[in-house]
Amino acid sequence: MKIKPDLSTIKVLLIKLPHDFNYASYFKVFSLLNWSKINSFLQKKDQLRAFVSELLQKYWLASILAINPEKLEISFTKDMKPYISQPENISKTISFNVSHSGEYVALAVSFDSEISIGIDIEFIQSDFPILEAKSLVFSESEQVLIGSSVSEFFKLWTKKEALIKAIGYGFNHECFQATNLNLDDVEVKENYRIVTHKIENYFLSICLTFTKL
Numbered sequence: 001m002k003i004k005p006d007l008s009t010i011k012v013l014l015i016k017l018p019h020d021f022n023y024a025s026y027f028k029v030f031s032l033l034n035w036s037k038i039n040s041f042l043q044k045k046d047q048l049r050a051f052v053s054e055l056l057q058k059y060w061l062a063s064i065l066a067i068n069p070e071k072l073e074i075s076f077t078k079d080m081k082p083y084i085s086q087p088e089n090i091s092k093t094i095s096f097n098v099s100h101s102g103e104y105v106a107l108a109v110s111f112d113s114e115i116s117i118g119i120d121i122e123f124i125q126s127d128f129p130i131l132e133a134k135s136l137v138f139s140e141s142e143q144v145l146i147g148s149s150v151s152e153f154f155k156l157w158t159k160k161e162a163l164i165k166a167i168g169y170g171f172n173h174e175c176f177q178a179t180n181l182n183l184d185d186v187e188v189k190e191n192y193r194i195v196t197h198k199i200e201n202y203f204l205s206i207c208l209t210f211t212k213l
Helices: 035-039 044-064 130-137 140-146 150-167
Strands: 010-016 073-076 082-086 095-101 104-110 115-123 186-188 192-199 202-210
Touching: 010 044, 010 115, 010 202, 035 044, 044 095, 044 104, 082 095, 095 150, 104 115, 104 202, 115 150, 130 140, 130 150, 140 150, 150 192, 150 202
Parallel strands: 095 115
Antiparallel strands: 010 104, 073 082, 095 104, 115 202, 186 192, 192 202
16 A cells, blocks of 8 residues: 655755855854854855754754744764654654755655655766766666666665665665665655655755555
């Protein structure tokens, strides 16, 4: 039986970053952000992505959950999957995930306790050595699908990352190379659904995994 999710319980926010944005001027405004983490990056573009990612998780997430940002606590599983640990009354009902690449930061939220969500966005690097990399991260069937296509490599990569992030496994888990994904824009299986979009020179994939079958 395939489950059709209620999409009204899903929110996705995609932000394109302005190159000249002076995030440092908001130090006093957004005091809850992990500024030491943000400033630990050497490149300004990496600092900006970290700032927006932190902002979405600490403030936008709190806003749509209608809670005080000071009451929101985010923790991580042993495989670094983020989850809301406080307040306790919503910690088991909300799933969220964040991803960033190049000019974009994306955050996805599921308000359905039976749906876990994963999101991934990747810039399509035309000079990426896919022939060397694909055997390290893709199953045999997936490698055949990719061939020598850089575009299909990154499309399948975002689908796989979104799925693994939704499940909550790390990349060392055996499931990582045991997947049997396809290149469809919408892939529906019994226990998950992945939707993929191409946005400019990026691929964006969102995965919903279902705990109730």
